[in-house]
Amino acid sequence: MITRHVLTIPATGRKVHYRRSGSGPLLLMVHQSPRSSAEYERLMGQWSAHFTCVAPDSPGFxxxxxxxxxxxxxxFADALDEFLGALGVETCPAYGFHSGGIILVAAMQRHPARFTGLAIGGYAIWTADEMRVFGESYLPPFRPSAYGEHLTWxxxxxxxxSWVFPWFDVRDAARLPGAHADPARVHAAVLEMLDAGDAYRAGYGAVLRAPRDIPPPDAVSPPVLxxxxxxxxxxxxxARIGAMPPNWRAxxxxxPAEHEAQSLAFLRHHAAGAPPKLGEDAGEGWLAVGxxxxxxxxxxxxxxxxxxxxAAELAEPESGDVAIDVPGHxxxxxxxxxGATIEAARAALGAADIAWPALPAGDPALLYPDLAPDRFGAHLLRAWSAARSEALFRPWYAADKDHAxxxxxxxxxxAAIARRARAxxxxxxxxxxxxxxLTSLTGDGR
Incomplete structure (x- = not known):
């Protein structure tokens, strides 16, 4: 089972969220931008047979x-080193895909003792012309607009x-072979961008601006595949990588299966010892229920x-209280x-009582529009419209003077509408x- 944890870096107070699964030697997994550690859930499920897999969300994602x-x-490289230190890990192998690999190579160059070896999926070395294209168009600001226009973009x-690369280069020469129009996959990536917000530009931009960081052939370096x-x-x-140290191979x-198999074999060969008890915060986390x-x-x-x-989500609890995101939220x-899940959470957290919310006024059939992802992304605008309208009317769908x-x-x-729409x-x-x-409890949710 993949578990989730929060760890605060003592020196800075910066919060890091990470996923964990498996047992045995620790393997660090660094995701690509603008994704999150969620992209590794499938791979963690497979590689946890060999490792204690730890996948943090990179800063801002x-x-x-x-x-x-x-x-x-x-x-970003130093932040990764800080995370490993706060986690209690001295040294380990690591895996990174695309921009995750760029961060890892930089981290290994600055903190070589942290890593026994790196397996990387694709290492970008951009030409000057390519960088000019990226610089002009690749990282536009991402800020919520009053009427949700940003969601269409x-x-x-x-x-x-998945159709062309870069995503704005709509030419036959830029087409990708793995094009799809799977609403569920697109929706998952959209939610990750909504989590990152405009911070995606900092993380992605740092990777794009990163210089070619391949050590010279005579350098002493941990091995890299x-x-x-x-x-x-x-x-x-x-073919652009050029000369490397003798213990590097490209x-x-x-x-993809061949890339993953070779990466796993390499990482197993360079595994370190079993990890210590890994650090995590005492005031936030995830309970395993079933x-x-x-x-x-x-x-x-x-x-x-x-x-x-x-249709809401956990708010910061008052001092001395505890709060949960209810199932599915x-x-x-x-x-x-x-009900059984809420009670299991109460018991696991040792709470004496439950403070139930008041039911929103209105017809349940209208309060919660269908937000299943569709091919054209219309569900995003439905969520935005409901979140905006609820600041003007109660119930939100009754747009008339009597319900203002x-x-x-x-x-x-x-920004406030964006938080409610995301919820x-x-x-x-x-x-x-x-x-x-809630209605089934006493008829009014209390």
């Missing part, structure tokens, strides 16, 4: 705090990045465990039995099920 200022690749950007499969736009970059392979996880924050053993309303897994509420300008700030998108169909469960 997923659920990890961003780095301050305008960080460069060295800052985001959906199509994530949809078409770089492979790229057919269809990966970075496979052609293998090769083009035929298929086959799922419940996100919580606050104080274990609290008198009160607070629950949020349907926020960062919690979905569960068939909502006092206007709270803060609630109409695009709705995360909940999806679970919101209506949770509403129905």
């Amino acid at each position: 997923g659920q990890s705090d961003p780095l301050p200022g305008e960080p460069e690749i060295g800052d 985001l959906w199509n950007r994530m949809l078409e990045q 770089i492979t790229a499969y057919a269809g990966d736009p970075l496979q052609s970059h293998i 090769a083009a392979v035929a298929k 086959q799922g996880l419940v996100h919580w924050k606050g104080t274990r053993g609290a008198n009160r465990m607070t629950l949020h309303a349907p 926020g960062l919690s897994s979905d569960f068939a039995d909502i 509420i006092p206007i709270d300008t803060a609630a109409l700030d695009p 709705r998108l995360r909940a999806g169909g679970a919101a209506a099920r949770y509403h129905q469960f």
Whole structure:
């Protein structure tokens, strides 16, 4: 089972979220941009038979705090070293794909004692002309707009990045062989971008600006394996790498499975010892309940465990309280039995009582529109429209004078709407099920 954890870096207070699975020697896994550690869930499920797999969200991505200022690749490399130190890991092998590999090579150059070896999927070495193209178009600002126009751009950007590379280069010469239009896959990438927000430019930009960091042939370096499969736009970059230390190897392979098999064999050969007890915060985490996880924050053993309303998500609990993302909402897994899961969470957290939310006013059939991902991304705009309207009317769908509420300008700030819309998108169909469960308690959710 993949578990999730939060670790605060003592020196800076920066929060790092990471996924973990398996047992045995530790393997660090660094994701590509603008993704999160979620992209490694499949691979962690396979490689956890050989390793304790640890995959952090890089700064500014997923659920990890961003780095301050305008960080460069060295800052991301140092942040990775800080994470390993706070985790309690002295040395380990590591795997990174695309920009994850760029960060790892920089980290190994600056902190060589941390790594026994690196396996990398594709290593980018851009030409000056390519960098000019990226610099002009690749990282536009991503900021919520009042009426959700940014979501139309985001959906199509994530949809078409499997069609052409770069995602805006709509020419036959730029076509990719693995094009798809899978709404579920696009939706998952969209949610990751919504988590990162404009911070994606810092992480992605640092990687794009990073210099070629291959050590000279006479350098003393931990071993590195770089492979790229057919269809990966970075496979052609293998020929650009040039001279390397003798314990480095770069090769083009035929298929993704071959890249993964060679990487795994290399990493197993360079495994370090079993990891110590890994560090994590005491005031936030995920409870394993059955086959799922419940996100919580606050104080274990609290008198009160607070629950949020349907289509919302965990708010910062009051001092001395504990709160959870209810099943299917926020960062919690979905569960068939909502009541049993809530009670299991209460017992595991040692809370004395539950503070139930009030039910939202209105018809449940209208309060929670269908937000299942569709081919054209229309569900994103439905979530945005509901989140905007609820700052003007109660219930939100009754747009008339009789249901108007006092206007709270803060609630109409695009960033605030974006948070509510993301909560709705995360909940999806679970919101209506949770509403129905609350109704079943006493008829009014209390």
